[in-house]
Amino acid sequence: MAKVTIKNLTKVYGENTVVSNISVEVPDGTLVSILGPSGCGKTTTLRMIAGFEIPQEGEIYFDDQPITGIPVNKRNIGMVFQSYALFPHMTVKQNIAYGLEQRKFTKSEIEKQVNTALKMVHMEEYANRKPKQLSGGQQQRVALARALVIKPRVLLLDECLSALDKKLRVEMQLELRKILEETGVTTFFVTHDQEEAMTLSDYIIVMNNGIIEQIGTPLEIYEKPKNAFVASFLGKANFFEQGNRLYAVRPEKVSISKERMENAKKKGRVSFVTYSGSLTSYTIEAEEKTVVVQQQNTSLQEQINKGDEVYIGWEKESQIPLEA
Amino acid sequence: MIKSIGMKLYVLLTILFLYTPIVVLMVMGFNESRYNSLPFRFSTRWYEELSQNATLLSAAENSFYLAIVTGIICVILATLFTLGAESLSKRAEGLCRSVMMMPMSIPWLIMGLSMLLMIRFIDMDKNLFFVAAGHVVISLPYAMLVLQARIHSIDPALEEMSLSLGADAWTTFRKITLPAIAPAMVAGGFLSFMISFDNFPISYFLMPSGISTLPIEIQSSIKFGFTPEINAISTIIIGISLACLAIVGLIMGRSFKSVLGGGK
Numbered sequence: 372m373a374k375v376t377i378k379n380l381t382k383v384y385g386e387n388t389v390v391s392n393i394s395v396e397v398p399d400g401t402l403v404s405i406l407g408p409s410g411c412g413k414t415t416t417l418r419m420i421a422g423f424e425i426p427q428e429g430e431i432y433f434d435d436q437p438i439t440g441i442p443v444n445k446r447n448i449g450m451v452f453q454s455y456a457l458f459p460h461m462t463v464k465q466n467i468a469y470g471l472e473q474r475k476f477t478k479s480e481i482e483k484q485v486n487t488a489l490k491m492v493h494m495e496e497y498a499n500r501k502p503k504q505l506s507g508g509q510q511q512r513v514a515l516a517r518a519l520v521i522k523p524r525v526l527l528l529d530e531c532l533s534a535l536d537k538k539l540r541v542e543m544q545l546e547l548r549k550i551l552e553e554t555g556v557t558t559f560f561v562t563h564d565q566e567e568a569m570t571l572s573d574y575i576i577v578m579n580n581g582i583i584e585q586i587g588t589p590l591e592i593y594e595k596p597k598n599a600f601v602a603s604f605l606g607k608a609n610f611f612e613q614g615n616r617l618y619a620v621r622p623e624k625v626s627i628s629k630e631r632m633e634n635a636k637k638k639g640r641v642s643f644v645t646y647s648g649s650l651t652s653y654t655i656e657a658e659e660k661t662v663v664v665q666q667q668n669t670s671l672q673e674q675i676n677k678g679d680e681v682y683i684g685w686e687k688e689s690q691i692p693l694e695a
Numbered sequence: 696m697i698k699s700i701g702m703k704l705y706v707l708l709t710i711l712f713l714y715t716p717i718v719v720l721m722v723m724g725f726n727e728s729r730y731n732s733l734p735f736r737f738s739t740r741w742y743e744e745l746s747q748n749a750t751l752l753s754a755a756e757n758s759f760y761l762a763i764v765t766g767i768i769c770v771i772l773a774t775l776f777t778l779g780a781e782s783l784s785k786r787a788e789g790l791c792r793s794v795m796m797m798p799m800s801i802p803w804l805i806m807g808l809s810m811l812l813m814i815r816f817i818d819m820d821k822n823l824f825f826v827a828a829g830h831v832v833i834s835l836p837y838a839m840l841v842l843q844a845r846i847h848s849i850d851p852a853l854e855e856m857s858l859s860l861g862a863d864a865w866t867t868f869r870k871i872t873l874p875a876i877a878p879a880m881v882a883g884g885f886l887s888f889m890i891s892f893d894n895f896p897i898s899y900f901l902m903p904s905g906i907s908t909l910p911i912e913i914q915s916s917i918k919f920g921f922t923p924e925i926n927a928i929s930t931i932i933i934g935i936s937l938a939c940l941a942i943v944g945l946i947m948g949r950s951f952k953s954v955l956g957g958g959k
């Protein structure tokens with residue numbers, strides 16, 4: 372376990388700057404998501420922390436030790452890839468034991484630790500299966516156990532839940548969070564799924580075009596996005612200009628009614644309504660702007676249909692000022 | 696109905712077309728007639744005579760050793776080359792691969808002749824080293840084809856994973872890469888063994904006098920009188936190859952079949 376500090380990290384491929392002068396400090400034992408669209412440099416950043424890529428400039432520190440000069444196999448990291456990369460010719464047990472064997476533990480010690488790891492991910496009964504005989508979720512657990520059993524200083528997860536179907540993914544998110552809280556290992560989690568990043572992480576690093584757009588807790592990032600990119604990448608946002616400033620308002624913070632309410636800001640016509648169980652979303656054409664409104668469904672709610680004239684409004688506190 | 700009968704007939708005819716000559720050869724090895732002629736009378740006479748035929752047996756032995764050496768060298772070279780080429784740039788890799796594959800498109804007759812001329816040119820005598828080298832040149836592309844197909848289908852994340860777990864490059868090669876490519880190495884070795892064992896033109900041009908291989912012996916026996924001993928030794932070779940294939944298939948299981956199939 373270690374605190375991770377990244378200082379002025381830059382990676383260039385040919386004429387393409389993939390990661391541009393990023394700096395971040397991650398406290399010991401926290402789970403940090405690196406979130407961004409594909410090609411934003413998140414995977415490259417992770418691979419530099421792992422040691423598969425060498426940065427042109429900058430340095431990475433585990434605690435206060437610079438690690439750029441240390442080869443991958445001496446960094447003591449745990450990794451889980453999107454493809455899981457379980458060794459196909461080895462059983463579950465042999466897969467998990469692999470890292471311990473490299474560390475020259477005794478046979479009995481390896482046996483003991485492998486069993487503990489199997490228990491942690493609830494895979495005891497599959498110990499002697501080959502990876503091919505496991506489902507995606509089970510392979511995922513084995514990959515996680517293999518990465519954690521070596522007690523890495525830093526755990527690196529590369530889109531490791533993306534291959535699972537939605538229901539299993541949500542289950543695994545919670546379980547992953549639980550396991551990581553128990554082990555307390557500093558974790559970097561690369562993902563392009565904003566919901567996953569919000570659920571899992573203590574901090575989120577939002578990246579775009581090789582730079583860090585914003586770092587903060589999920590709450591900070593969602594409630595106080597710095598700029599239009601972050602506001603629209605994490606959740607939906609309506610943008611307004613007031614004077615020469617740009618503001619964002621989250622759809623669920625906008626109220627809607629056929630009657631003129633106190634905080635009414637605009638008047639418009641409903642062009643689209645979608646119902647999704649707990650929420651109803653309205654698309655409203657108001658004063659040459661398209662505004663999206665999300666309302667929690669209650670039994671007392673006013674019936675609003677497509678084509679209705681409505682007033683929309685929001686509290687002043689819901690207006691998020693953005694950097695240009 | 697008619698369609699399905701037609702399809703079965705088609706398959707049957709194809710199989711007949713492919714294997715009739717081999718079956719005739721094998722059956723005639725057990726026929727008493729010296730001239731492969733009917734009526735068929737069962738006899739093991741030619742197998743007995745074969746066991747006394749020192750020329751044919753020693754030629755077979757030479758072919759066997761030559762093919763083993765060729766197979767081993769080809770597997771080692773092809774494995775090293777394919778693994779090494781991974782670290783080259785895409786363009787350099789493509790260029791190297793084309794150069795390595797080129798001998799496949801040059802007729803063996805011309806290859807053999809050019810090698811003979813080169814030996815003359817550097818003013819050396821024909822020897823077994825040159826024969827083996829010639830066989831390696833023509834067999835290598837086949838071993839390469841098999842190994843490349845396999846090595847390219849390995850997930851590069853496997854090796855990275857091994858490194859991240861603390862293994863050094865050599866351990867990673869031994870424990871992760873080698874097991875993954877072993878079936879392809881066996882298949883590639885087997886293929887180059889067969890190419891070499893079967894080869895006539897290269898051996899014919901490069902063999903020093905006094906030594907011969909089975910294909911050379913068979914060719915000359917056609918000139919000087921052909922006995923069904925040839926059928927007998929051919930049948931034995933076919934039997935051995937089939938047995939080898941079966942054993943390799945059993946040991947390697949599905950991965951071997953997939954290598955021969957060319958896919959994943």
